[in-house]
Amino acid sequence: MDKPEKLMVDGKRLDGRAPEELRPLKIVAGILERADGSAYVEMGNNKVFAAVYGPREMHPRHDAKPDMAVLRCRYSMAPFSVDDRKRPGPDRRSMEISKVTREALAPVLFPELYPRSVVDVFIEILQADAGTRTAGINAASVALADAGIPMKDLVASVAVGKVEGTIVLDLTKVEDQYGTTDMPMAIIPRKKVITLLQMDGHLTGEEFSRAIDLAFQGCQKIYEAQRQALKEKYEVRRED
């Protein structure tokens, strides 16, 4: 997309949001029948599925750990998810995102409960508009809970950043591309622990504090929507 003349007009962003507003959020738990747990998430124009399989026997066997489960995450972008067709298959970016996703989710699990096994998390990006790693983490966290895997808490994730001097929440592609700073974060809401923090760009100390506060506020709203999605699934079950 070409650079717009301005990214902020009268304190509002190009999509009409205030700086501290999330994009429209939709979360549905348990939509894939063959997965042990699954979730679908829309964060603005991002559309993301997560599927969880396990705990199950580890293949290849030599990757198994005798005293704990291994969490394996695979983030993958569909070729049709972006404007220019993305070359299918793994690349450096998806390998990095798979790694940071695993590190963002692992602290809420109890790996010692399932020795020698693996929990597989597949994240599929169907439509991308910046913040796909955060949408993927939100979906994966709900999918893990939907799989009935014991968890200390969910993990909620959102990006914050700086656009034309203003700290903003949940950046769109155009804000990510032409703004100054993009800082994806994930947190464990109940403990207020950060499990993902990456930064592309610069912030002053003061801006950094403001950005962290904003991310915590955004994650709290996402957390409520995640819990609501899980509640809705199991309420429907009870009526069956």
Ligand code: ADP
């Ligand atoms: P995130 O999606 O987590 O923000 P990046 O900052 O790497 O991760 O990517 C920002 C956005 O750039 C993506 O959401 C997507 O819209 C776009 N993008 C990423 N990789 C590609 C690609 N290979 N081709 C076209 N667009 C891409």
